[in-house]
Amino acid sequence: MPASKSKILIPVISAAVVVTGGIAAYMFLKGGPIGDGAGALGSAKVVPSSAIVATYITTDPQAWAKLQQFGTPEAQQLLNKGLESFNKDVFKDSNISYEKDIKPWVGGVMVAMLPPNPVKPAQFNPPTGAPTQPSKLQSEPKVLFVVGIKDKIAALNFGNKLKAQKGIKIQETDYKGEKITETSESENSKPTYSVVLNNSQIVLAPEKQTIEQAIDTYKGQASFASKEGANSILSKGVDVKNTLAQIYIPDYAGMVKQLAAANPQGTQLPPQTLKQLEQVKSMVAGVGVDDAGLRLKAIANLDPQLNKFQYQNTPAKIVGQFPADTLALVSGQGISRAWTTVLEQSKDYPEFNQAVAQVRQQLKSTVDLDLDKEVLGWMDGEFAVGAIPSNQGILASVGFGGALLFDTSDRKTAESTLSKLDDLIKKQTLTVAQKDIGGKKVTEWQTPQGALLAHGWLDQDTVFVALGSPIADAIAGNKTQTLENSDNFKAVTGSLQKPNGGYFYLDMDKTMTIFNRFAAFQPVPPEANAILNSIRGLGVTATSPDKSVSQVEMLLALKPKTTK
Structure with missing residues (x-):
């Protein structure tokens, strides 16, 4: 068996062989199948408290089967081929089958990472004359697996079957x-x-010492479940349907x-x-599958005394200013406020402050603009930047252009800033001219x-800057359908939490249509293309009920299962 495959098989073999424990164990096993242990919390009770992060992966077939409702025939075929290849390669030269011999008894799996042990000076022999820093030398972080047994009889049968396999060396210690x-x-x-x-x-575990630490924990020493900040995130988890995995920090x-x-x-x-x-302070994230696709939620518990960022919900009205065929969008609220927070939190970073000072000086000397007041200061409302398909004008060669929209309460300063930029362009080889688009002065x-670029006002408070005349037409013109009302945008973002940031x-x-234009000489591999063709889109948003909690939700919207 190849060495790479052995790395996968050995943990499974060793896990099962130890289940065979004689007549006494068999009598206990006659109790029949049990559940998936106590889930993440039960697994965490045998993980040492020194663990810095743990991931719990469910083996519930109903949760994983939910994924089968998605995908093109090509993607489904690719997945099935991959599973068959895995089963054949891993259990080559044996009569073991994951589906028949392992899947029935394996419960949930927790993977925990423990901090590395400091490397002793004697373990490190630097070249002659090279400086050493023993205190900083570390080994790899240690990994610990906790596998639940949901069917003891099936595990016993598998253990007996493995004992008949050739080439496996087993040694036991107490x-x-x-x-x-x-x-x-x-x-x-x-x-x-x-x-x-x-x-x-x-x-x-790959190391005996790590197993001994787990036994110490099982015997009563502090566990990951009892660690400050861990119990609450283990108990609450993240609210996603058909949970596949959760991670706890x-x-x-x-x-x-x-x-x-x-x-x-590292330094x-x-x-x-x-x-x-x-x-x-702590973080928990989970991924699950529902009728829309794969959904990930992450919750960060913050220290309200240290968190300086002032979160605000966005009205999300600016999305309605983009055309329905917009291929990508990022929106938010309060750039000026965020900039103030960044400056405050970065005041002790000399390199950052030096870079900001250089940008300020450059803007002042070339355009006579104040970065803080005339560029970022008036961007105090909702904003969005989007990519829009276009094959006209200067965009013909790339296939798309971009647009930035800002809501502001200081139109006077915004107009002054744009006027200074126009004056600078007039001194170059470009021409600055006025145009009417949908009754709006552009x-x-x-x-x-x-x-090359266009700017104008959509209403009293909303200014836009567009790359290319076709994009200006798409933003300022009278649109028959907007992005927020398009079927794809609603499918990708409609189930995300509202209100949001x-x-x-x-x-x-x-996006793939644009990408394929540039990948003509190096096309996407068929396997990757099959997966990408099964994805409808990606939607992400963030919310913050108060200064002690921040939440991120992401949906990988998948296309419903199709057949040829």
């Missing part, structure tokens, strides 16, 4: 009354360690610090960065090939 099994394929292969706890959970800042320290090439995080990280920067929206079909 630790505090629990039997640790070391499994390997050869003398030179790296072993896998496992233990069965309470006949309902199998714990696996009880100490976000601590996780980033330890992962940064684990990188031998120490500056105090300013650590202070920013401390705004996020200013264009014209070239012999067509208008804005949208990220992507129409996959229109």
Whole structure:
């Protein structure tokens, strides 16, 4: 069996072999099938409290079967082919079948990451004369798997079947009354360690010490479930239908610090960065599948004393100013307020402040514009930037153009800023001219090939800047249908939480049409194309009920299952 496949099979083998424990175990097993343990919370009770992050993956067939309602025939065929290949390659030269022998007894799986052990100076031998920093040298983070047993009899039968397989070396040792099994394929292969706890959970790891830590936790030492910040996110989780997986981070800042320290090439995080990280206390995220597609939700629990960002819901009216064929959009609220927050939180970053100072000086010297007041200061309302298909004028070669829209309470300053930019363009080789579009006065920067840029007012408070004359026509003209009323936008964003702070929206079909124009000499592989053709679009939004919570929701909208 190839070494790469062995890495996949060995944990499964070692997990099952240890289930076979003699007559006494069999008598206990006669109790019959049980549930998926106690779910994420039950699995977390045998994970050491030192774990920095844990992911729980469900094996509920009903949840995963929900995915079968989506996809083109090509995508379905690709998925089936991949599963068949996995089964054949992993269990090559054996009579083991994942579907028949493993799937019936494997419950939910938790994967936890524990912090790495510091590398001792003796373990590191740098080149002669090279400086050493032993305190920063770290090993890889440690990984721990907790597999629930939902059917003990099926697990026993699988264990017996595995014992008949050739080439598997098994060695058992005792630790505090629990039997640790070391499994390997050869003398030179790296072993896998496992233990069965309470006949309902199998714990696996590449290192024996990690298994011993799990046993210590099972015997009463502090667990991930009892860790501050972990119990609440484990219990509540994230509200998504047909949950496939959830990830739990009880100490976000601590996780980033330890992962940064684990990188031998990494540099120490500056105090300013650590202070920013401390705004996020804990985080939980989950992915599930519903009638619209794959949905991900993430919740960050914040420290309200450190969180300086003032969140605001957007009225989402600006989306209605874009045409229905818009292929991508990003919208939000209050650029000027966000800029003020960024400046405040970055005052201790010399490099950032130096870059900002250079931009301020450049704008002042070339256009006589004040970055803070005349460029960003009047952008205090809703805003959006969108990509719109077009094959006309200067956009003919690329196939699309862009538009920026801003709602402002300071029209006077906005007009003054645009006027200064017009004056600068007049001094160049371009022509600045006026045009009427749908009864609206529009200013264009014209070239012999067509208008390069256009700007104007859609109403008293909304200004637009468009790349290319066709885009200006699409924004300022009288539209028969707008983006917010289009079927695709409603399908991709309609089920996202409202009110919210804005949208990220992507129409996959229109985007791929543009992409394929540039990929003519290097087309997308058929496998990737099959998957992309099954996606209707992507929608993302964020909400914040108060300064202590921030939520992100993402929907990968999938096309309903079709047949040839």
